Amino acid sequence: MDAHALEGGFADPARDAAHAFRAIMNAMARPGTLHDITGATPPAPLSPAAGAALLTLCDTDTPLYLAGDADCPAVRDWVAFHTGAPLTGPSHCMFALGRWEALGPLSTYPVGTPDYPDRSATLIVEMDALTDTGARLTGPGIRDAAALSLPGIDAFCANAARFPLGLDFLFTSGAQLAALPRSTHVEAA
Amino acid sequence: MTDQAYNFAYLDEQTKRMIRRAILKGLAIPGYQVPFASREMPMPYGWGTGGVQVSAAVLTPEDRLKVIDQGADDTTNAVSIRSFFQRTAGVETTTKTAEASVIQTRHRIPEEPLREGQILVYQVPIPEPLRFLEPRESETRKMHSLEEYGLMHVKLYEDISRHGHIATAYAYPVKVEARYVMDPSPIPKFDNPKLSDNPAIQLFGAGREQRIYALPPWTQVASLDFEDHPFEASKADHPCGLCGATESYLDEVITDDAGGRMFVCSDTDHCDTRQAAGHRGKDAA
Numbered sequence: 001m002d003a004h005a006l007e008g009g010f011a012d013p014a015r016d017a018a019h020a021f022r023a024i025m026n027a028m029a030r031p032g033t034l035h036d037i038t039g040a041t042p043p044a045p046l047s048p049a050a051g052a053a054l055l056t057l058c059d060t061d062t063p064l065y066l067a068g069d070a071d072c073p074a075v076r077d078w079v080a081f082h083t084g085a086p087l088t089g090p091s092h093c094m095f096a097l098g099r100w101e102a103l104g105p106l107s108t109y110p111v112g113t114p115d116y117p118d119r120s121a122t123l124i125v126e127m128d129a130l131t132d133t134g135a136r137l138t139g140p141g142i143r144d145a146a147a148l149s150l151p152g153i154d155a156f157c158a159n160a161a162r163f164p165l166g167l168d169f170l171f172t173s174g175a176q177l178a179a180l181p182r183s184t185h186v187e188a189a
Numbered sequence: 190m191t192d193q194a195y196n197f198a199y200l201d202e203q204t205k206r207m208i209r210r211a212i213l214k215g216l217a218i219p220g221y222q223v224p225f226a227s228r229e230m231p232m233p234y235g236w237g238t239g240g241v242q243v244s245a246a247v248l249t250p251e252d253r254l255k256v257i258d259q260g261a262d263d264t265t266n267a268v269s270i271r272s273f274f275q276r277t278a279g280v281e282t283t284t285k286t287a288e289a290s291v292i293q294t295r296h297r298i299p300e301e302p303l304r305e306g307q308i309l310v311y312q313v314p315i316p317e318p319l320r321f322l323e324p325r326e327s328e329t330r331k332m333h334s335l336e337e338y339g340l341m342h343v344k345l346y347e348d349i350s351r352h353g354h355i356a357t358a359y360a361y362p363v364k365v366e367a368r369y370v371m372d373p374s375p376i377p378k379f380d381n382p383k384l385s386d387n388p389a390i391q392l393f394g395a396g397r398e399q400r401i402y403a404l405p406p407w408t409q410v411a412s413l414d415f416e417d418h419p420f421e422a423s424k425a426d427h428p429c430g431l432c433g434a435t436e437s438y439l440d441e442v443i444t445d446d447a448g449g450r451m452f453v454c455s456d457t458d459h460c461d462t463r464q465a466a467g468h469r470g471k472d473a474a
Contacts (some may be wrong), residue, residue: 014197019247021209025247029390029405030218045256057213060204078373096212114334118223127404140366164368168217181217183366183405 005077008041010055015042020056021096024170027179032137032146034130043074049172050124051078052064057122058085058095065093068102090121091114097124100151106159109167117164120182125151127173139184147189148178156186198245198278208246208323208401212392222316222331231273233295236266238396240312247392248274248291248306253281253342255289260283260297260438260455267295283405284458292329296359298380300437300459303389313395313464316360316402318372320350338370341413349418353429356422363410370413371402376413379424379438385410427452430472432463 010016014038024034035132039040042051058064059091064085079085090096090108103123112120127149134149135156148171159182166182180186196202211225212268230238250252256276257418258267262284267390271282285351286301293310303309319329334339341362347357361378365371367384373384374393384391384404404410414420425439432453437459439452451472454460
C-alpha cells in the first residue's frame with residue numbers, strides 16, 4: 001500500500017463529518033441547491049467533495065462500487081484505509097462513485113423493494129462543473145422550481161417515475177455538492 | 190464545556206453514519222419510515238431516545254439547540270436533553286425559537302413560524318399510524334407498499350358515526366405528497382397545518398420502534414378528512430390567561446380543588462415573548 005493512502009482523511013473526524021453531513025443533508029432536502037463540502041483530500045481522480053461524502057457516509061456496512069476512472073489502486077487503497085467499505089459491483093452496492101458515463105446503465109443498481117424502498121443505491125456522480133442552471137426541478141424540498149446542471153434528463157425522469165422506488169444522486173465537483181432525490185420531478189428547461 | 194470523555198455529540202461515528210444514511214433515505218422518500226439500528230441511550234425509552242439520536246447525528250459545533258417538551262422549555266425532559274448536548278457536543282442552547290438552528294421537540298410545533306435553515310427534530314413514540322388498527326408489522330408494511338389506507342378512513346368514519354365529528358385530537362394522521370400516510374407524532378391537530386409547506390427540515394426519530402422519517406422543506410402534507418367532514422385545526426376556545434393570545438395552542442391548568450382553572454399558552458417561549466412585549470391576560474399577576 002502506498003503511504004499516500006494514509007493521508008487526506010478528516011483532520012477532526014467527528015466535527016468534520018458533522019459539517020460534511022449538514023451540507024449533504026441540506027443538499028438532499030433542497031434539491032438543486034449547491035453546498036460547499038470540505039475536509040477531505042482524496043487521491044486523483046476523486047474530487048474533495050466526493051472524498052468527503054465517502055468519509056461521511058461509507059464504512060464497513062456499505063458496499064461501494066467504484067466506476068470507471070475512480071476504480072484505480074490509489075482510490076481503492078484510500079477507500080480501504082479510511083472507510084473500510086467493501087468494494088462490489090453495481091448490482092449489490094449501497095453507494096456508487098464515478099463519472100456519469102462510467103456509472104451507467106442505471107438499470108443495474110438496486111432501487112429498493114415496495115416494502116423497503118430505502119434499500120436502494122445512492123450514486124455519487126463526479127461532474128466537471130455544477131451550476132444552478134439547466135434542468136427544471138420541482139417536488140418536495142423545492143418551493144416553486146429549481147434548476148441544476150444535470151448530466152441528462154430522461155434517466156432522471158424515468159427514475160422519478162418509479163417513486164417510491166428509485167436511486168438517489170449526489171453530484172460533486174471540486175469542493176461543491178448538490179443532490180437529486182428520487183422524489184424530484186425533472187424536465188428540460 | 191465539552192465532556193472530553195465522550196465523542197462529539199455522544200454517539201460513536203459508525204452509529205452516526207448509520208443514522209445519517211437513514212435520514213438521507215427518509216428525506217428522499219418523504220413520509221416513509223426508514224428502519225435504523227437504534228442504540229441504547231443514557232435515558233429510558235419514551236424520554237426521547239429517537240429524537241436524541243437524530244439530533245446527535247445532525248448537530249454541528251456551531252449549532253444553537255432548543256429543546257421543548259409539550260411546548261415548554263423548562264420541563265424535566267427538555268432541561269435534561271438540553272444539558273446532555275451542552276455537555277457532550279458543547280453546543281450553545283437557547284429557549285428562543287428564532288435563535289435556534291436545531292429544535293428538538295416532544296409533541297408540539299413552535300408557534301413562531303420556522304424559517305429556512307432550521308431543523309425540527311420530533312420525538313416519536315409510535316411511528317406507525319396504522320399500528321392500532323393492524324398490530325402486525327408485516328401487514329402494515331404491505332399496506333404502505335400497496336398504498337392501502339382504507340382502514341384509516343374507516344377509523345375516522347367510525348369517529349364520526351360515534352361522536353358526530355372526527356374525535357382524533359392529537360397524532361392526527363396525514364398524507365405526505367399524496368403517497369405515504371404518516372403519523373405526525375402526538376402533536377395536537379392544531380399543529381397539523383404547520384407540517385405542510387414548512388421552510389424548515391422536519392426529522393422524526395422513534396428510538397424504541399427503530400424508525401426515522403422526514404419531511405423536506407416545502408413538502409405538501411394533507412390531514413386526512415372527508416368532503417363533508419373537512420379537517421379542522423381546533424384549540425380550547427379561550428385567550429391565554431397570562432399573555433392574552435387568542436391564536437396559540439393552550440394548556441388547561443387546574444389551579445385548586447374547587448374547579449378553578451386557567452388556560453395558558455403551551456409554547457412558553459411564545460408566551461414569555463408576548464408578556465415581555467406588554468401583552469397581559471386576565472390571570473396575569
